[in-house]
Amino acid sequence: MEAPPSGPAAGRPAGPVTLGRFGRFLLVGGVATAVHYVTAFGLLTLAGWPPVRASATGFIVGALANYALNARFTFGLKGGHGRHLPRFAAVAGLGWLLNAAGMWGLLRLGLHPYLAQPVVTILVLFCNFLLNALWAMRPHSSPPPNSEGSR
Numbered sequence: 001m002e003a004p005p006s007g008p009a010a011g012r013p014a015g016p017v018t019l020g021r022f023g024r025f026l027l028v029g030g031v032a033t034a035v036h037y038v039t040a041f042g043l044l045t046l047a048g049w050p051p052v053r054a055s056a057t058g059f060i061v062g063a064l065a066n067y068a069l070n071a072r073f074t075f076g077l078k079g080g081h082g083r084h085l086p087r088f089a090a091v092a093g094l095g096w097l098l099n100a101a102g103m104w105g106l107l108r109l110g111l112h113p114y115l116a117q118p119v120v121t122i123l124v125l126f127c128n129f130l131l132n133a134l135w136a137m138r139p140h141s142s143p144p145p146n147s148e149g150s151r
């Protein structure tokens with residue numbers, strides 16, 4: 001007797017951490033960064049906003065684009081945004097803190113900023129992907145059926 005097929009070919013979703021999902025995560029990050037920069041540049045040059053306000057607003061717009069694209073394209077979520085969006089924001093906040101701490105530490109060790117930033121970016125990227133895949137953007141299981149007759 002043969003074992004039943006398993007994995008995506010059997011109609012089951014792939015695990016939360018896959019190479020394809022990581023590639024989509026990288027692509028979405030690039031698009032979200034472009035959205036951030038275009039928004040900030042537009043507010044700065046076309047609307048005359050101060051640079052910090054334009055950049056901060058661009059960051060928020062880019063982060064929302066990042067969430068929307070990752071939720072749908074990378075992680076295939078079909079709902080539950082009230083649960084996933086706050087978790088995504090927590091992961092992004094942790095990534096921001098890790099970036100700042102990593103830069104501070106590597107600069108204190110004497111690394112040039114142009115060398116320190118790529119190292120920190122790669123570490124934060126992997127951390128963000130894993131936390132999003134395993135926690136923030138992981139689809140939640142369906143609630144058990146309501147058994148009203150058990151009252």
